[in-house]
Amino acid sequence: MVRSTKKIRLSASLVLLVLLTAFLPAPAEAARLGYLEQMPIEAFAKLREIERHQLKIAEKFFLKGEYKAAAAEYDKFLTLYERSVGGPYSLLMWAHCQVKLRLVNTAVRDGFKSVVDYWPDSHEAVVASFMIGKCHLLNGEPSKADKVFAQLAEDFPKHSLATLSRVEMLGIASARKDLERQVELWTDIAFDTPKTRETAPHRSSAARSLATHFFQQDQFQKGVEALGTYYDQNRPEYLHAVHDVCNSVVSKLFRSSGTKSRAEKLGDSLISFVEKALPLDSKEKKDQARTRDLLERIADVQKSLDRDKQVLAAYERLGKVLGMDDDILGSMAAWHKGKKRIDQARAIYGRYKDKVNGRRAIASSYREEKNYEEAVRQYLSLIELDKDREDQWQRDVVGTWRDAAKWDKAIATYQTLLKVDPDRYSDYNWGIAECRERQSKWNEAILSYRQTDNFPEAYFRMAECHRHLKKWNEGLILLNQARSHDKVADRAQHRIAQFYEMSGQKEKAIKSFQVTCKKYPKSRYASISHAHLQTKYGISVTLGGATDE
């Protein structure tokens, strides 16, 4: 009995834990150190607790972006624990802080170079060498950086930073438009880089770039081989990659009249490659999914080559094998729509098993055709089919009336929505206010804005309505209310100045523009106010002035 009670308690606790894990909001992703900023675990294990504590303090500042404080803490570590195994790491991090503070030369001279000189065999020395190259790039000296990266790749060929170095060299070669060097580096990264988790994104990217290059050179097989360096040929991702990369080249080549024939040839090679992968039998659910995927991919290639009949044939074939469903019909209808055969598309939408979706697609097609009355008729007919989602159909209706610039009808629909879906009253009142503004009914617009909870934006909109009514003081009161919100204070102050200007109060306008410059010198409104004071009023004393700190 006791045992069973214990079991029940344990099960209950487990269930509670699972429920808590499932329903509690996930914590915001904590900032983490990047690969270049991490300490090897072996070195960390050798640190004393007090040393770890000091590094933790420094790391906290670093992750919070307080680099001056972080640098001071790393520096303190070096002073306190001069002979610690954490020494090189601490100096490396100090140098990272300098880079973040845009003291690139200081970082190299007093940080990275010292790491290399004092601890040449450490992991940090390799990172520091890499960072020296990065700093050369930040200083606008790609030739120096290229040399450093090449040396690093040569000295530590198996290190993951050798791959990163090659990636950086790729960037330099790309800036120089040196395709030969790029191909060389892509090949190095794709074929010769150790297959580790760290190098995976770079190998994938290099394989794809190299494949793109070969596909563009009409070397289909070589392109496929390049992708094979990263993707497992027995997994579907391999075929997806071949299709994605090759199809994008096909559509690019097809767009230019001079390369159309090459696109056709490449496209045919790709189709036959995909055809070979089609399962012989599609009875199993897994095989059915694969067949659908591959036949859709074949249709995509035909689309890239603008082969109308073949595209439809591919979808018909898919329907024959798996049975025609709404997805296939949707793809066919979309193709017809793209070809401006809207009636055929609608006929296909009419064949949908899901009548609601079919009707909605028909309504959208009328809306796209700017046949708004018919679109609304179709949307309203959906209410009969699916009363539970009336708010959604009414929102589609209001969107259609707004597209048609029929403001009264839009407002009437918003009023209906307020009854159907009162929870979103603020959004609907905002919509009504916008429609009133379009009708130049400023007072009514103000009333509707007042019924929203979208502040401080509503203050600005109401102020604009008052501007149209030339009620400057009312507008200014609202803008001053908006100014109390820190996030928009600069914008509000600038608009206040403009209101004074428009109302002919030149002195106050000038003063307000100057206040914008003085109080918010780092804001873009300070820039606009400064230029305006100079060009419009010829006033050079605009106040303001700041630093990038």
Added chain:
Amino acid sequence: MPNSSRGPVVLTILASIGLLYFWADWLAFQQLSLTHHWSGFGLGLAGAAWWLERARKMQRVRRLLVFSLSFFPIWLFLVFALNEMGGGEPWGTLRSYSATGGIFLAFLIGLAWLTWFVERQSRIFQLVRLKKAEGASRVGPLQAMHSSVALPGSGSRVWDPFDMDAWYYGRKRQKLRQSVSVTFGYLVFFLLVVFLLLQLSGCRELYEMPAGGGEQKPNQPVVKVQKVIKKKIIFNPLSKVIAKVPPIEEIKLQLMEITKHAYTVGYGKGAGAGFAGGTNRGKVRFIRLEYSGGDWDQGIDADLNMLVQYNLRTQHKIAERPETRKIIQLKNFPVGKSPPIVYMTGQKNISLGKTETDVLREYLTNKHGMLFADNGGSAHWGNQFKSLMNRVLPNVSYIRVPLDHPIHRIPFPIPFLPYVAPHGGTDALAWVVNGRIVAYYHPGDIGDAWADDHAGVPAQIWEACYQLGTNVIFYGHTEYSKWLEARKKSD
């Protein structure tokens, strides 16, 4: 020529040669000082005035000749004086108009005298021939205007172009043909002369840095600590006289800040502040670029302030006033004597043609120049400038200039980037070629902080703006000096 006039004429010819030398020196050689130029052109003006006064009593033709020749010293003086008034408005425009207008007037004067001379010569030939041809009937004025009234005898061929009966004028409408030919010939000759003058001397300009030397390192005030211990009398400790020993706090520390520069700002081993690649008559000049499409002259008055502040902070010799040049005029500076740095600002559009873009590229790369761009009032101008640089240096991407780059450290270490308003962000950008910044872009109207009222920004900001301006100008000159030295060595 009467004997009384012979002396002044000879003197005037000699003075004219001297005046031509001054002109050539002012435009091209730059050997003489500004005072010499003022004196030379002033004397030319005085000579012209003397002749004009004397011409009132002369015959009509001589008087007109004096008037015509006096035009040239007056014109030269006017262009020179307007040029020395500086590049600001309205002097720059007036200088340009007076130079162009003068060329046009010179053309007209030459044409008038040529017409007079040809007409006179032609008439003499006709009269001589008429006298010889006895029994010639009376010739009406219309006939004389239209064609020759005294044809040469058959078999004789006239070559003289001033004679309207020259064979190449034909036998009909000789007068018209002669006029057209002579005018056309004169036009070609005049254009050729103007072209040669512009190419060989007129448009050629030189930029020379001040000679000297110095160190390229941050200028930090040195604080020297001197311990001054109060003098005290040491008594015998066993003495019965009690003496008060001053406590340690009373030892005064006398801190003396060395206010003068501990080193000379410059580059190279020469004496005094300056640059190894400079010359004795060289000066640091502030050249603002003129370009079409926008307001290149925005806040132009501040240029002089910056130039003066540069002098105060570096002790380098500077020009008396800032200047302006069109981008196309950068072509006129030869390699090795071109401005190490030019400044441009504005807030509207920058619209440059292909030629101007090419000239700018040549200036930045082959001539080792540098562009100091200041966003004068809009994000749009910043984008325009980036787009311009993309055309000028298509293979170079810009970088955010690190705060510890020499341009931000030497001679004044600036721990932040100061700006008046963040028109184009808050980062200084640079385009780097072979490790050298060829274009430095300031995002926030640094030029406004150089103005007399400093745009009302806090003193800390405008002071930093002057320091940054000094650093950028100094960087441009230092890099240029290094390049000149390297060229000298490789030669």
